[in-house]
Amino acid sequence: MADYDEPLREQDAELDPIVQFHRWFARAGEAGIRMPEAMAVATATSGGAPSMRMVLMKGCDERGVVFFTNYGSQKAAELAANPRAALLFYWDALGRQVRIEGSVARTSPEESADYTRSRPRGSRLSALASPQSRPVADRAELEQRVAELERELAGAEPPIDADWGGFRLDPERWEFWQNRDDRLHDRLVYTPARDGGWRIRRLAP
Numbered sequence: 572m573a574d575y576d577e578p579l580r581e582q583d584a585e586l587d588p589i590v591q592f593h594r595w596f597a598r599a600g601e602a603g604i605r606m607p608e609a610m611a612v613a614t615a616t617s618g619g620a621p622s623m624r625m626v627l628m629k630g631c632d633e634r635g636v637v638f639f640t641n642y643g644s645q646k647a648a649e650l651a652a653n654p655r656a657a658l659l660f661y662w663d664a665l666g667r668q669v670r671i672e673g674s675v676a677r678t679s680p681e682e683s684a685d686y687t688r689s690r691p692r693g694s695r696l697s698a699l700a701s702p703q704s705r706p707v708a709d710r711a712e713l714e715q716r717v718a719e720l721e722r723e724l725a726g727a728e729p730p731i732d733a734d735w736g737g738f739r740l741d742p743e744r745w746e747f748w749q750n751r752d753d754r755l756h757d758r759l760v761y762t763p764a765r766d767g768g769w770r771i772r773r774l775a776p
Contacts, residue, residue: 575666579749579757581771588745588761588769589633592669595747596631599662611659612638614649622649628660629686635739636671637678639686641703642734650675656740666750673743683736695729696720746774 585591599607608628615621622645630637636658640647650656658671677683687695700716707713720729749757756776764770 575664575750577749578751579747579759581759581773584747584759584771586769586771588742588747589631591747591761592631592745595662595665595667595669596660599665599667602662602664604662604664607660607662609660610638611661612646613657613659614646615653615655616649617652622646628658629737630739635673635741637737637739639683639735639737641698641701642677642736643702644704647738650738656738658740668746668748670746670748671740671742671744673741675738675740678737678739680733680736684731686737687731687735692729696724698735699729699732745769751776 585594596607606627609625610628611623612626613621613623624646626638626640628636629639654675655673656675658669660667660669662668678686687698690698696717697713700720701713743763745761747757747759747761751757754776758774758776760772760774761769762772
């Protein structure tokens with residue numbers, strides 16, 4: 572809890588929001604926060620109806636922020652119709668939030684396949700057996716699907732499912748939020764600058 576009220580000053584912030592994010596992300600891990608990579612993903616239909624869910628970040632670099640899902644899911648359908656999203660990380664123990672907004676595109680089939688192969692076998696079987704976002708009779712139906720798939724494979728490597736893969740959000744706006752006393756919170760926003768870098772501005776809480 573030592574960092575809960577640590578100030579977020581412009582002079583202390585990294586010039587690159589990705590560097591700033593990794594600094595905070597590392598601190599969240601050091602603080603013992605369970606699954607600091609968990610983030611809310613907000614999408615919307617072409618008509619603007621929003622929806623949100625929690626997923627796990629699987630990568631963050633100069634190309635963007637990556638997460639994986641079934642391409643038949645609701646989030647994937649909404650991203651196909653309206654390829655923009657907002658992400659939110661919330662680390663309560665540190666009093667910190669990070670908001671990221673931008674356009675979204677699928678990762679390459681090769682990148683999706685490489686990540687799929689890195690997953691535990693049980694997770695791969697569940698992903699293959701689950702008709703994500705579609706109704707099922709009960710949990711027993713899902714468990715039966717997994718058991719049948721395991722029998723069919725007979726210990727062989729699970730196949731790569733072309734309907735399961737990644738999305739990469741290309742950030743256009745980052746906001747770093749730090750809790751302060753009396754709700755006078757710190758909010759620093761990064762937006763693209765004309766010189767190709769980032770402009771940092773403070774927002775009132």
